[in-house]
Amino acid sequence: MTLLKIAAKSAWNRKISLSLAMISIAISILLLLGVDTIRKETKNTFINTISQTDLIIGARSGPVNLLLYSIFHIGDATNNVSYMAYQAISTMREVKWTVPISLGDSHQGFRVMGTNSDYFHYYRYANDRALHIKQGSPFVDIYDTVIGYDVAQKLNYQLNDKIILTHGIVATKHAQHDDKPFSIVGILKKTGTPVDRTVFVSLQGIEAIHIDWQSGTRSPLRISAEKASQMGLKPKSITAFMLGLKNKIDTFHLQRKINEYHDESLLAIMPGVTLARLWQSIGQFEQVLMIVSALVLITGLIGLLTTLLTTLNERRREMAVLRAVGAHAYHVIMLFMLESVFVVAGSCLLGVVLLYGMQYVLQPFIAETYGIHLGISLLDGQQILILMVAVLLSILLSLIPGLIAYKRSLQDGLMIKI
Amino acid sequence: MNTPVIQLRDVRFRYAKQNQDVLSIPDLRIYQGEHLFIQGNSGSGKTTLLNIIMGITLPDAGNIQVLDQTLLQLSSKQRDQFRVDYLGIIFQQFNLLPYLSLLENVQLPCWFSQQRRRLADDVEKTAMRLLGELQIPEILFHKPVNILSVGQQQRVAVARALIGQPNIIIADEPTSALDADNRQRFLELLFLEADKQNSTLVFVSHDIYIAQYFSRVIELSDINLVATV
Numbered sequence: 001m002t003l004l005k006i007a008a009k010s011a012w013n014r015k016i017s018l019s020l021a022m023i024s025i026a027i028s029i030l031l032l033l034g035v036d037t038i039r040k041e042t043k044n045t046f047i048n049t050i051s052q053t054d055l056i057i058g059a060r061s062g063p064v065n066l067l068l069y070s071i072f073h074i075g076d077a078t079n080n081v082s083y084m085a086y087q088a089i090s091t092m093r094e095v096k097w098t099v100p101i102s103l104g105d106s107h108q109g110f111r112v113m114g115t116n117s118d119y120f121h122y123y124r125y126a127n128d129r130a131l132h133i134k135q136g137s138p139f140v141d142i143y144d145t146v147i148g149y150d151v152a153q154k155l156n157y158q159l160n161d162k163i164i165l166t167h168g169i170v171a172t173k174h175a176q177h178d179d180k181p182f183s184i185v186g187i188l189k190k191t192g193t194p195v196d197r198t199v200f201v202s203l204q205g206i207e208a209i210h211i212d213w214q215s216g217t218r219s220p221l222r223i224s225a226e227k228a229s230q231m232g233l234k235p236k237s238i239t240a241f242m243l244g245l246k247n248k249i250d251t252f253h254l255q256r257k258i259n260e261y262h263d264e265s266l267l268a269i270m271p272g273v274t275l276a277r278l279w280q281s282i283g284q285f286e287q288v289l290m291i292v293s294a295l296v297l298i299t300g301l302i303g304l305l306t307t308l309l310t311t312l313n314e315r316r317r318e319m320a321v322l323r324a325v326g327a328h329a330y331h332v333i334m335l336f337m338l339e340s341v342f343v344v345a346g347s348c349l350l351g352v353v354l355l356y357g358m359q360y361v362l363q364p365f366i367a368e369t370y371g372i373h374l375g376i377s378l379l380d381g382q383q384i385l386i387l388m389v390a391v392l393l394s395i396l397l398s399l400i401p402g403l404i405a406y407k408r409s410l411q412d413g414l415m416i417k418i
Numbered sequence: 419m420n421t422p423v424i425q426l427r428d429v430r431f432r433y434a435k436q437n438q439d440v441l442s443i444p445d446l447r448i449y450q451g452e453h454l455f456i457q458g459n460s461g462s463g464k465t466t467l468l469n470i471i472m473g474i475t476l477p478d479a480g481n482i483q484v485l486d487q488t489l490l491q492l493s494s495k496q497r498d499q500f501r502v503d504y505l506g507i508i509f510q511q512f513n514l515l516p517y518l519s520l521l522e523n524v525q526l527p528c529w530f531s532q533q534r535r536r537l538a539d540d541v542e543k544t545a546m547r548l549l550g551e552l553q554i555p556e557i558l559f560h561k562p563v564n565i566l567s568v569g570q571q572q573r574v575a576v577a578r579a580l581i582g583q584p585n586i587i588i589a590d591e592p593t594s595a596l597d598a599d600n601r602q603r604f605l606e607l608l609f610l611e612a613d614k615q616n617s618t619l620v621f622v623s624h625d626i627y628i629a630q631y632f633s634r635v636i637e638l639s640d641i642n643l644v645a646t647v
Contacts, residue, residue, distance in 0.1 A: 002529040006515075013517035317512050323474075324509070325578070326502025326530030328495055 003331055007338035010318065014311060021307045022343045022350065025300035029351030029390060032293040033383055034358070039286040041374055045126060046279055049193045050242075050271045052124040054251050057081065057089065057258055058240035060265040067274045070101055070240040072194050073111040076169075077103065080237035085264045092257075094250040095243060097122055102206050103239040105165045105177070110151050112165050112199045114206030114238075120146070122244060125193045135159055136186035142204045143225065146186035150196040159184055165199070165209060177209040180225040192370055207233035243268075301393055304343055308336060308401040312408075319409045332409050336402035337395055344394035348387045352379065422447035422483075423586060423618050424471060429480035431466060440466050441477070442643045446636075453609060453619045455629045458638030464622045467638070468590055471620065472505060473497035485585055502531040506579030506617070508589040513575035514563040521545050521559050524577045527584075534582025541581070548577035552607050569600035576608050583615045591623050605631050 011018055050056075050071050058066045059079030068074040090098040099122050102114030113119075117138040120131050136159050139146055147157060157163070161184045167175035182201060190196060211233065212223045223231075245251060251270060258268035319332050359376050366374055379387070426446040432439040440463045448454050458464040469475040470482060473489045474497075482489050485504055492500060501507075506527070514523045524545040528535040538544040549559060552573040563571060572592055579587050589608070593601045605628060612619045621632065629635045 006518075006529075009517045010515070318515060321509075321513060321515055322526075323498070324501075324507040325526040326498060328498045 003327075003334055004338060006322070007335050008342065010315075010335065011339045011342055017307050017311070018339070018343055021300075021304040022346045024303050025297070025344060025347035025390070026350035026354065028293070028297040028300040029347055029387070030354045030358070031296055032290075032386055033351060033355045033379070035289045035293045036383055036386065037355070037359070037374065039289060040380075043279060043283060043286070045192050046283075047272065047275045048126045049275060050123070050125060051127055052244065053122070053242045053271055054245045054248065055243040055255055055258070055268045056240060056271050057243060057266055057268045060267045063267065063269040063274045064278055066240065066267055066269055067271060067278065069103065070242075071271065073103065073113070073198065077239045080239055081241065081266065082237050082264060083235050085261065085266065086238055086241055088263075089241075089243070089258060089261075092254070094245055094247065094254050096246045097244045099123070099242045100203055100235075100238040101240045101242065102203055102235065104169075105167055105206070105209070106169050107151075107163055107165050107199045108155055110148075110197050110199050111169075112201060112206075114201055114203045114235075116203060119200065119242075122242065123195065125191055125195070129191070131191065131195065132189040133186045134189045136184070139185055139200070139202050139205075141183075141185075142202060142208055143180065143182050144185040144202070145182040145205070146188060146200040147184055148188050148196040148198045148200075149190040151199055152184075152187045157184055157187070159187065163199070165201075167210075167213065180209045190368055192367075203235050203238070204233050207235050297390060298393075300347075301344075301390070301397055304340060304394065305397045305400060308340065308398065309404075312401055312405060315405065316408060319405055323409050329406050329409055332406045333399070333402035336398045336405060340394040340398035341391060344391050348390060352387075420450055423450050423485055424448040424620070425481075425483045426470070427481045429470065429477040429482060431470060431475065431477045439478075439644050441470070443467070443480075443641050444643060446641055448618060448620060450618055451613075451616055453612070453631075453633045454621065455632035455635045456620065456622045456638055457624065457626055457629055457635060458622070459624050462638050463642060463644070464624075464638060465590065467642075468588055468620075468622055472501055472507070472588060474501075499531070502527055503533045504585045506581075506584040506587045508572070508575045508579045508587070508592045510591040511568070511572075511595050513578070514571055516562065516564050518563070519560050520549065520554065520563055520566075520574055523563060523574060524549060524581055526578060528582055531582065534584065536582075538582040545577065545581055548580055548611070549574065551611060552577050553603075568595050569597075569604065572596060572600075572604055573607065576604070576611065580611050580615065580617070584617060586618045586620060587612055589619070589621045591625075592621075593623065593625065593628060601628065 056066060056070050058070055059077060059081055061078045065075065065078075069077050086098065086100060089095065097118065099119045100115055103111060105112040117140075120133070120138050123131050133146065134149070136146070145163065151157065162181040163184065164181055165177045167177060182205065188195065208225070208231075211231070243254075245254065255268045255270065258266050322331065322335075323329070356376060359374050363374050363376070424447070426443050428445075429441060429443045430439050431441040456464065456467070466475065470477055471484065473484070473492065476490060484500075487500060489497060489500075514520075515526070518526070521542065525541050528538050528541045535541060546556075546559060550556065554570060554573060554577075558566065558570075563574065566574065572595070575592065579589075587608075592608075593604055596604055608619070609631070
């Protein structure tokens, strides 16, 4: 108790240099915790790019490949799923809902997805977030389109603007569906998922723009937009589809059933499992960030060590006085330990306060810009471990000045000549 | 006189890596209630002698008894405790911790020693009484020590050495930073207070001028048999 009081008063006497050390450690703790929070939220956002969809079904290829083209719109499908197979699976008794996905066209570099309005109803991300239409409504008419947030932002689109879709992924002048413009009826809110960079149209719309196309080029036989819309178009095939079950217990069973589907070679994947696998291969950068942050923390602690070491000489007298009034030599070590624990515990507290403060201030901005939802929550076990390691390291480092002062106090005895 | 409170017998000491002793004292006895002045020039081993009496350094040979306790039999931790329990110490200068108030500085030994705390009774009251008797103005009691003059600081150090009635007061050139007026007043107060609680005073200095005030004066070179170079 006595020692604690003396250590506190002594530290307070050197409050300027110590609080500087405290602030620099607090900032490194803020960085470490901040990176950790962002990394976890990023991972969480990524893993939850699509949620509550039990299976994604496409033509047989690799699971990651299917996930990449159906959800992230990276790469292309090797094959399509026939509409017949889609309908057959949709009507299986375990199935609650299905949403078709038809890819292949683009608009100014953004992918176009043909689907139906169920997509906006069933697509979920970040556990249970539904898509919200910021302005307008889902598509009704065959030439209606709903665009993602980034598309509207980047291309500066408003409701009722007309857009022209491009055949294929690469924009060329000769592959424009310029005879059948689409009208923007809805703009989605930011989600932080590939949805933001997607142009949604109905499956019928996809069929209509391709009605007079054959094997990638426009046929000389043109069919006008009005005419096409009246033809009652039925798609022959789709790229993939999402599927929700009545009962999750059926997931494996249905997955196997679809994988062994006899009429067509299909692949069903569980998106969560495949996303986690994908993250493992691309999520290495998070470790690099953590290592960098840890190094920053160590730099801060070495700063504290420097501060303690530079005071050693001026504190020589202090130690001699304390020894004269009965402090044992190990009390001297304890003084240094307590002091660095004060500083680092203060840093931890300050760092956590700063972290919460910054989360509170930046949360709306980050959610809007990156679609990452930083929930302000209590520190998790890992983060508390980080703080404990910081305090532990400070105790270890304080042994250096502590032992030096201890050794000196034995040599000096009580008499020190100034 | 009665039995000695401090007794050195055939004590020899040399610093590591030196080929000559700094101290070789066949016999030194200091008695209860004495005001002993040990005179010695700088480098004559005064401080080493005090360190040995206080149990900071152990002699290479010989025996040292303080208050019937053979210091060599104690562990270093026990010697630390023994020191604060029975000895009050005054340095040449910078006796006080700058981050504590006057009162807290005076109370320091009682924080580390149960015995001193018990003997001081009401520690804060006793500290205030001692400071008052040593002519420190009451308005300064709760102030930081760095606003004091050197003379005042040394008197605060006396109060700290006296609190809890230690049997022996050890003073290492406490007057060397004081002018003549302050020096005299310092000594008078020191003697008065030491006598009040019947503490033995061991005072070390090179300043032969103040030797006249002491009941017994020892020339260190007389009892230290080391050949002076």
